Amino acid sequence: MDKKPTLRTIAEATGFALTTVSRALSGDPRIAQTTRDTVGRFAAEVGYVPDRAAQRLRTGRTNVISLVVSAHDEILGFRGSILAGLGQSLLGTRYHITMTPYGEDTDPMQPILHILRNRLCDGVVFSGTFPDDPRVTILTDEGFPFVSHGRTTLAAPHAWCDYDNDSFAQMAVGRLVARGRRRLVLLTPPPSRTYYRHMVAGFRAACAAAGVEAIVPEQVTLSTPPAELYRYFTHGLSRRDAPDGYVCPGEVAAMAGLAALQDANVAVGGKVDVIAKQTSHVFDQYRPRIDTIYEDLRAAGETLGQLLLRRIAGEDPADLQILHAPVPNFRTAEALSTGFETA
Amino acid sequence: MDKKPTLRTIAEATGFALTTVSRALSGDPRIAQTTRDTVGRFAAEVGYVPDRAAQRLRTGRTNVISLVVSAHDEILGFRGSILAGLGQSLLGTRYHITMTPYGEDTDPMQPILHILRNRLCDGVVFSGTFPDDPRVTILTDEGFPFVSHGRTTLAAPHAWCDYDNDSFAQMAVGRLVARGRRRLVLLTPPPSRTYYRHMVAGFRAACAAAGVEAIVPEQVTLSTPPAELYRYFTHGLSRRDAPDGYVCPGEVAAMAGLAALQDANVAVGGKVDVIAKQTSHVFDQYRPRIDTIYEDLRAAGETLGQLLLRRIAGEDPADLQILHAPVPNFRTAEALSTGFETA
DNA sequence: ACAGCTATTTATAACGTTGCAAATGACCCA
DNA sequence: TGGGTCATTTGCAACGTTATAAATAGCTGT
Numbered sequence: 001m002d003k004k005p006t007l008r009t010i011a012e013a014t015g016f017a018l019t020t021v022s023r024a025l026s027g028d029p030r031i032a033q034t035t036r037d038t039v040g041r042f043a044a045e046v047g048y049v050p051d052r053a054a055q056r057l058r059t060g061r062t063n064v065i066s067l068v069v070s071a072h073d074e075i076l077g078f079r080g081s082i083l084a085g086l087g088q089s090l091l092g093t094r095y096h097i098t099m100t101p102y103g104e105d106t107d108p109m110q111p112i113l114h115i116l117r118n119r120l121c122d123g124v125v126f127s128g129t130f131p132d133d134p135r136v137t138i139l140t141d142e143g144f145p146f147v148s149h150g151r152t153t154l155a156a157p158h159a160w161c162d163y164d165n166d167s168f169a170q171m172a173v174g175r176l177v178a179r180g181r182r183r184l185v186l187l188t189p190p191p192s193r194t195y196y197r198h199m200v201a202g203f204r205a206a207c208a209a210a211g212v213e214a215i216v217p218e219q220v221t222l223s224t225p226p227a228e229l230y231r232y233f234t235h236g237l238s239r240r241d242a243p244d245g246y247v248c249p250g251e252v253a254a255m256a257g258l259a260a261l262q263d264a265n266v267a268v269g270g271k272v273d274v275i276a277k278q279t280s281h282v283f284d285q286y287r288p289r290i291d292t293i294y295e296d297l298r299a300a301g302e303t304l305g306q307l308l309l310r311r312i313a314g315e316d317p318a319d320l321q322i323l324h325a326p327v328p329n330f331r332t333a334e335a336l337s338t339g340f341e342t343a
Numbered sequence: 344m345d346k347k348p349t350l351r352t353i354a355e356a357t358g359f360a361l362t363t364v365s366r367a368l369s370g371d372p373r374i375a376q377t378t379r380d381t382v383g384r385f386a387a388e389v390g391y392v393p394d395r396a397a398q399r400l401r402t403g404r405t406n407v408i409s410l411v412v413s414a415h416d417e418i419l420g421f422r423g424s425i426l427a428g429l430g431q432s433l434l435g436t437r438y439h440i441t442m443t444p445y446g447e448d449t450d451p452m453q454p455i456l457h458i459l460r461n462r463l464c465d466g467v468v469f470s471g472t473f474p475d476d477p478r479v480t481i482l483t484d485e486g487f488p489f490v491s492h493g494r495t496t497l498a499a500p501h502a503w504c505d506y507d508n509d510s511f512a513q514m515a516v517g518r519l520v521a522r523g524r525r526r527l528v529l530l531t532p533p534p535s536r537t538y539y540r541h542m543v544a545g546f547r548a549a550c551a552a553a554g555v556e557a558i559v560p561e562q563v564t565l566s567t568p569p570a571e572l573y574r575y576f577t578h579g580l581s582r583r584d585a586p587d588g589y590v591c592p593g594e595v596a597a598m599a600g601l602a603a604l605q606d607a608n609v610a611v612g613g614k615v616d617v618i619a620k621q622t623s624h625v626f627d628q629y630r631p632r633i634d635t636i637y638e639d640l641r642a643a644g645e646t647l648g649q650l651l652l653r654r655i656a657g658e659d660p661a662d663l664q665i666l667h668a669p670v671p672n673f674r675t676a677e678a679l680s681t682g683f684e685t686a
Numbered sequence: 687a688c689a690g691c692t693a694t695t696t697a698t699a700a701c702g703t704t705g706c707a708a709a710t711g712a713c714c715c716a
Numbered sequence: 717t718g719g720g721t722c723a724t725t726t727g728c729a730a731c732g733t734t735a736t737a738a739a740t741a742g743c744t745g746t
Contacts, residue, residue, distance in 0.1 A: 004460070004461070004462070006731095006732055006733085007732065007733070007734095008732080013679075016695080016696090017695065017696050017697075018696090018732095018733085018734095019695080019696060019697080019698095019734080019735095020694085020695055020696070022733070022734060023695090023734090026734090030693075030694065030695085031694070031695080032693080032694060032695090035694085035695090047460060049460070049461050050733075051400070051461075051731085051732050051733070052461075052463070052731085053396050053397075053399035053400040053405070053731085053732080053733090054396075054400050054701090054732035054733040054734090055732080055733055055734080056396035056701095056704065056730070056733090057394070057396040057397050057400050057701050057703090057731090057732080057733075058700080058701055058735085059701085059731045059734065059735095060701080061732080062396070064441075080423035080426070083423070083442060085428075087442060088740050096441050097441060097442050098407075098427060098439050098440060098441050098442075099430060099440050099441075099442065100439075117347070117390065117392070118347070118392050118394075118395075119347070120395070198719080226624075226627065226628055230628075252624075252628065253630065255625070255628035256628050258628070258630065259628045259629070260628050262630040263630065278706090280600070281569075281595075282625060284569065285569055285595065285598035285599050285601070285602045286598065286629075287601065287602050287605040287606065288604070349701095349702055349703085350702065350703070350704095351702080359725080359726090360725065360726045360727075361702095361703085361704095361726090361727090362704080362705090362725080362727075363724085363725055363726070363727095365702095365703070365704060366704090366725090369704090373723080373724070373725085374724070374725080375723080376726060377725085378725085387721060392704075393702080394701085394702050394703070396701085396702080396703090397701070397702035397703040397704090397731090398702080398703055398704080398730050399703090399731095400701090400702080400703075400730095400733085401702075401703045401704050401705085401730080401731055402703080402704070402705095402731085403731080451721065519718090
C-alpha cells in the first residue's frame with residue numbers, strides 16, 4: 001500500500017494550488033465547476049480522504065460524538081442498544097462515536113468537565129438524567145451541543161429524548177385493572193432520577209382513577225440486587241393483604257419476581273399478575289408468558305443522534321425534544337388460555 | 344472558562360522554551376529534574392492536557408483503539424459487555440475507544456480497509472473470526488496491531504483471545520451424561536465461524552468417549568430466528584428417537600428451546616435436559632432452573648484490551664494468545680430437588 | 687482603451703505538537 | 717589558558733489542513 005494521499009498529492013498531480021484543491025473538494029462555489037470535477041475525480045481515484053487530525057487541529061472541529069454512560073448501565077444491553085441506534089443515525093455522516101464510560105464510584109460530572117475542557121468532541125449524549133442535573137446546566141451555560149436521554153425540571157429548554165414513563169405506568173395499571181387486579185405494586189427506579197417522578201405520577205393517577213390501591217415500596221428499587229428483590233416478592237406473597245399485581249419496569253426485576261412466584265407455587269396470571277417493561281426480547285421466549293410493554297432503546301439511540309446533529313447545526317433546543325410512546329405487547333386471549341402463541 | 348492552556352502557555356509562564364516544556368512533561372531524562380518539577384507543577388496547576396489532534400498530526404499516533412463489531416452482535420449485550428471490559432482495561436491509559444459498527448449486508452473487510460488506509464487508530468479489536476480470516480491476513484501483512492476475539496487456522500501467529508468452546512462442549516456433554524442422557528443435540532454457531540469447529544470437535548469427542556449419540560443438526564444454528572428454533576425443538580420432541588439432552592450455546596436459543604418444552608408440557612430436567620451457555624445473568628432468575636456454563640464476555644473484553652496494549656508495545660504476537668476457560672454453573676442437588684436455591 | 691467589475695485562483699500563515707540539529711554554559715584536565 | 721566533555725536548553729521545521737488576504741485573468745460598458 002503506497003503512501004497516504006494528501007491534498008498536496010492531488011495538487012501536484014492536477015497542477016492546482018493546495019488551497020484550490022481544498023476548496024474544490026469542499027464544493028466551494030467560488031471554484032469553477034470544471035475544476036471541481038477534475039479534482040474530485042482524481043481524489044476519488046487515488047482514494048483521498050482528509051486527515052482527521054489535521055482538520056481537527058485546524059478547525060477545532062473534532063467530528064466526534066461522545067456517548068457518556070455509566071459503566072453500570074449494563075443490564076441486558078442497555079448500553080449496546082443505545083449505541084447501536086446512535087451508530088445508525090450517524091452512519092454516512094462525518095461523525096465517529098467515542099464511548100466515555102464512568103465508574104459507579106465516579107462523579108457523573110467528571111467526564112463532562114473533561115470533555116468540555118479539552119474539546120474532545122463536537123457533541124455529547126448522556127443518560128441517567130436527574131431533575132436538577134448539573135451536566136445540563138454546565139453544558140447549556142457553555143453553549144456546548146448535547147442531548148440527554150431523559151428530562152430535567154430546569155427552566156432553560158434543552159434537547160432531550162425521553163420515554164413516556166407516565167404513560168407506561170398508566171398503560172400497565174390499565175392492563176392489570178382490566179384483568180381484575182386491585183392491589184398494585186410499582187417497582188421504581190432510584191428516586192433521584194427524573195423518570196421516577198413521571199412513573200410514580202402516572203401510576204398513582206391511574207390507580208386513583210380506577211379506584212385501586214397503589215403501593216410504591218421504598219425499601220427496594222430496580223437497582224436492588226435480584227436476590228433481595230426475590231425476597232421482597234416472596235415476602236409480599238405471604239402477607240394477609242398481598243398485592244395481586246406488579247408493575248416491573250425492568251427485566252431483571254421482573255424475572256426475580258417471576259422466579260419468586262414460581263418458587264412459591266403461585267400461578268402467574270392466576271392469583272397474581274406481573275407486567276414488565278421490556279427493552280430486549282427476553283420475554284418473547286419466557287414462560288409463563290406475561291404482558292409486557294416495550295421501550296425501544298435502539299430507537300432512542302437513533303433519535304438521540306438525530307437530535308444531536310440538528311443541535312450541532314444550530315437548531316433551537318426547544319424544538320429538539322422528543323417523547324417516545326410505550327408500545328404494549330399484551331397476551332392475546334388465545335395465548336392466555338393455551339399458554340401458547342405463534343410468533 | 345478561560346482559553347485552553349497549551350505548551351506555549353506554560354513556556355511563557357515558566358520562561359522555558361517550547362521544546363523544553365514538551366520534553367519536561369514527557370519525562371525526558373535529558374531535562375534537569377528541577378526543571379521537570381517546575382514545569383510539571385505548573386502544568387498541573389493550569390490543568391494542561393496535550394491536544395490530541397496536534398499530537399496525532401505530529402506523531403501519527405492516534406491514541407485510539409477501534410472496536411469493530413457487527414451491528415448484528417447485539418443479542419443480550421454481547422457488544423456492551425465486550426466494550427465494558429475493553430473500556431476497563433484502557434482506563435487510565437492514553438487510549439480512547441471508538442466503535443466501528445458494520446451492517447450485516449456489508450463486507451466485514453470494509454471497515455478494516457478503511458481503518459488501514461486512513462490510519463484511524465493505533466490498534467483494532469474485532470470479533471466473529473473465520474478460520475481463514477482475511478482481516479487477520481491483511482492486518483498481519485501490514486504489521487498493524489490487532490487482537491481478534493477468536494482464532495484462525497492461519498499459519499502466522501497473531502494475537503487473540505478466545506473462549507474454550509471445545510472444553511465447553513465437553514463439559515456440557517459430561518454434565519448431561521452424568522444426568523443419564525444418551526441422545527444429545529448440539530446447536531451450533533454458523534459453520535463458517537472458527538469456533539464452530541472447536542465446539543463440534545469437543546462435542547463429538549465427548550459423546551464418543553461416553554458412548555452416547557451425538558446429533559449436530561444442519562438445518563438450524565444459533566443464528567436461526569427464535570420462532571424457527573422453537574419449531575425445531577417442538578418437532579424433536581415428537582420423534583420416536585427424541586433427543587434427551589440439548590446443548591445450547593446461546594441464551595436466545597436456550598430460551599426458545601425451554602419455551603418449546605414447557606409449551607409441550609415436557610418437564611425440564613425430567614425426560615429432557617437443556618444446558619445453556621450463559622453470557623449475561625438471565626438464567627440466574629429463570630425458572631425452571633437449568634444448568635449453565637458461563638462465558639465471561641466482560642473478561643474477554645478486558646483481556647482483548649490488555650493484549651492489544653502489549654501488541655502495540657511491540658510484543659511478539661505468539662506470546663499474546665489467551666484461552667478463557669468455561670465456568671460451570673450447575674444446579675446443586677438441593678436445587679434439583681426443591682427447585683429452589685438461595686442466591 | 688481603460689477603469690471597474692466578476693470569476694477564479696493563489697500565497698501565506700497559522701492550529702499545537704515533537705524530532706532533529708545545534709547552541710549554551712559549566713566544569714575538568716593538561 | 718584553552719580545548720574537550722558533559723549536562724542542559726534552544727530554534728527550526730514539519731505533520732495536513734483551512735482561513736485570510738491578495739493576486740490574476742477575463743469581461744463589461746463607456
